[in-house]
Amino acid sequence: xxxxxxxxxxxxxxxxxxxxxxxxxxxxxxxxxxxxxxxxxxxxxxxxxxxxxxxxxxxxxxxxxxxxxxxxxxxxxxxxxxxxxxxxxxxxxxxxxxxxxxxxxxxxxxxxxxxxxxxxxxxxxxxxxxxxxxxxxxxxxxxxxxxxxxxxxxxxxxxxxxxxxxxxxxxxxxxxxxxxxxxxxxxxxxxxxxxxxxxxxxxxxxxxxxxxxxxxxxxxxxxxxxxxxxxxxxxxxxxxxxxxxxxxxxxxxxxxxxxxxxxxxxxxxxxxxxxxxxxxxxxxxxxxxxxxxxxxxxxxxxxxxxxxxxxxxxxxxxxxxxxxxxxxxxxxxxxxxxxxxxxxxxxxxxxxxxxxxxxxxxxxxxxxxxxxxxxxxxxxxxxxxxxxxxxxxxxxxxxxxxx
Ligand SMILES: *Cc1c(COP(=O)(O)O)cnc(C)c1O
Numbered sequence: 001x002x003x004x005x006x007x008x009x010x011x012x013x014x015x016x017x018x019x020x021x022x023x024x025x026x027x028x029x030x031x032x033x034x035x036x037x038x039x040x041x042x043x044x045x046x047x048x049x050x051x052x053x054x055x056x057x058x059x060x061x062x063x064x065x066x067x068x069x070x071x072x073x074x075x076x077x078x079x080x081x082x083x084x085x086x087x088x089x090x091x092x093x094x095x096x097x098x099x100x101x102x103x104x105x106x107x108x109x110x111x112x113x114x115x116x117x118x119x120x121x122x123x124x125x126x127x128x129x130x131x132x133x134x135x136x137x138x139x140x141x142x143x144x145x146x147x148x149x150x151x152x153x154x155x156x157x158x159x160x161x162x163x164x165x166x167x168x169x170x171x172x173x174x175x176x177x178x179x180x181x182x183x184x185x186x187x188x189x190x191x192x193x194x195x196x197x198x199x200x201x202x203x204x205x206x207x208x209x210x211x212x213x214x215x216x217x218x219x220x221x222x223x224x225x226x227x228x229x230x231x232x233x234x235x236x237x238x239x240x241x242x243x244x245x246x247x248x249x250x251x252x253x254x255x256x257x258x259x260x261x262x263x264x265x266x267x268x269x270x271x272x273x274x275x276x277x278x279x280x281x282x283x284x285x286x287x288x289x290x291x292x293x294x295x296x297x298x299x300x301x302x303x304x305x306x307x308x309x310x311x312x313x314x315x316x317x318x319x320x321x322x323x324x325x326x327x328x329x330x331x332x333x334x335x336x337x338x339x340x341x342x343x344x345x346x347x348x349x350x351x352x353x354x355x356x357x358x359x360x361x362x363x364x365x366x367x368x369x370x371x372x373x374x375x376x377x378x379x380x381x382x383x384x385x386x387x388x389x390x391x392x393x394x395x396x397x398x399x400x401x402x403x
Contacts, residue, residue: 009042029357034061037376037383039362047357048383050375051364055197055229055339058256058298060376065297066259073293081284088292095299096267099238101247105273107266108287112228112254113143115264116191118281119224119250120147122268126222126275127188134166135182135190135221137173141198142191142226151191154198174204176211183215189222189250190215194240197229200367201334201341209246222249222272228264229339232256233302233377236312236337256377261294263287307377311337314384318373321388329399338379342371342391351398359394361387 009030017026030042037060039049049061059066073088080086093106109115123134136142140153149157150164153173169182173196183190190212196202209225216223225248230240234256237243241251249272254264264286268275302308315337322333322342329352331345344352349365356363356371366372375383 007043012042028354029362036060036062037379045360047360047362048375048387049362050373050379050387051362052374052376053260054364055234055255055374056258057260058232058234058377059259059301060378061260063259063297063301063378065301066261066294069293069297070261070290073290076289078290079285079288082282082286086289086292088289088296089287092287092292092296092299095296096253096265099299100251100267101269103270103273104251104267107268107276107281108292109254109264109266109283110262110285110288110291111143111264112226112252113145113148113264114283114286115228115252115254115266116142116148116151116224116226117145118266118276119191119226119252120151121281122250122266122272122275123189123222123224125277125280126272131186131188131221132167133169133187135169135171135179135187137192137196138170139173139196139199139202140191140193140226141196142193143228173199173202174208176205176208176215179208179212180215180218183219183221185219187219187221189224191224191226193226194230194244195235195335195339197339197372198366200343200370201339201372203334203336209241209244213246213248216249224248224250224252226252228252228254229374232298233308233311234337234339234374235335236308236315238302238308240336257298258291258295259298261291263291263295302377305378310379311377314338314379314381315340317381317384318388321385322391325388325392325395327392327395327399329395335373338373338375338377340373341366342373344369344371348398351401352394355394355397356390359390361390361394 012030031039032042033040039047097104107118136151138153142148142152150166152158171178171182225241227239231253251267331343333342335341347368349371352371353365364372
C-alpha cells in the first residue's frame, strides 16, 4: 500500500503526463489488473469493462486459455524473426484459412494499421501502376501510419499529415450508387469497413457490401475489407462479411485476434494471396510466436465455448435493453452483436463516459454524440443487464448537469 495521501492512479497520471508525448492526452484512469469482464484501477476500484481495450480483449482479462498459451510459448521460444518458421504461426494461418477460405494466404503484422499497409502493397503488386486510384469512404478509419492514414476518411486525423502521395477518391459511406460511379478502370481497390467503428458504429445498409463487390468485379478493382474491429466474433459472425455473403479479395484483422497480445493479419483470397513475392514485405516482430499462441487460444476458445452464440444473445440483451430506455438524452442504439453505439440527442458522449465510469462502467465516447460499447465476447447476461439498469441514472446525471 502506498503511504502517500495522493491516490496511486493520480500520481501515475502525473508521471505519464511528464514522460509521454501528448498524442493520447492524459487518460482519466490507470488500470492495474483484470479478470473476466472486470478491471481494477490502480487504487483498487472495480469496473465492468464494456470497451475491452477498444474491441481487443475478446476473452476478457486474464483468461486461463490465453494465460496458459502465452506462458507455455514464452517458455519454449518467444521470438524467431521471419528468418525461421515456427509452428504457432503456421497453426494460426491454417486456423484462419479454415474459418475463411481454403485459398486464403496470410501475412502477420503487429497491429491493424500494419495489416492495412500490407493490404496496400498487395493491391499495388497485383494491380500495377496503371491503376493508381484508391476508393475509400468518408468518416472511415484504417489506421495511423502514412499509407493507412491516406485512405482514412476521418478528416481531422488525416488532414494535418497530408500530403501522402496516394490518389484517393472519397465516397459517402453506404451509398451504393456513388460507389459504383467512383469505381472505374483506374481504380486499384476499394477499402471499406463492414461497419464504421471509429465513425461511430455505423453499419452499412443491407446489400452495400454486395454492391461494392459487384462494382469492383465490373471494373477489375480489388475489394479490401477492413475487419480490424468487426472481425473475430464481434458482430456475432466470425467475420462480418460472412453474414453478408460477400467475399473480399483482401481482408485485414487485428484488435480481437490476439485477445490483448499485439497481432494483425492481412489475408489475401485467391490471386491476391500470391501477389507478394519474396522480399516484397516484412516485419521483424509480425506473427511473433507468443502473439500467435495467444491468437490460437482466442480462436479455439471462441469455438469451444460457443462464444458467437453468447455474442448474439448478450448483444441482444444490451441492444434491446438500451432501445427500451425512454430518456431525453438517448435517441437510439445501432450496431450488432457485442458492438453497439448508443446515440445521444446532444453532444455529451464524453460526459456520459465520465458518469458511467463513476458508476463503475467503462465505455467510450467514440463520437461527440455516440457512446461505444465493445465488451469482451464473454460478457454475461447478468453483466449486460446490470449496465442496462444503471444507464438511465447515468444519462440523467449528465442531462441534469446541462439543464
Ligand atoms: C483500430 C482500427 C485500425 C487500426 O488498428 P491499430 O492496431 O490501432 O493500428 C484500422 N482499422 C479499423 C477498422 C480499426 O478499428
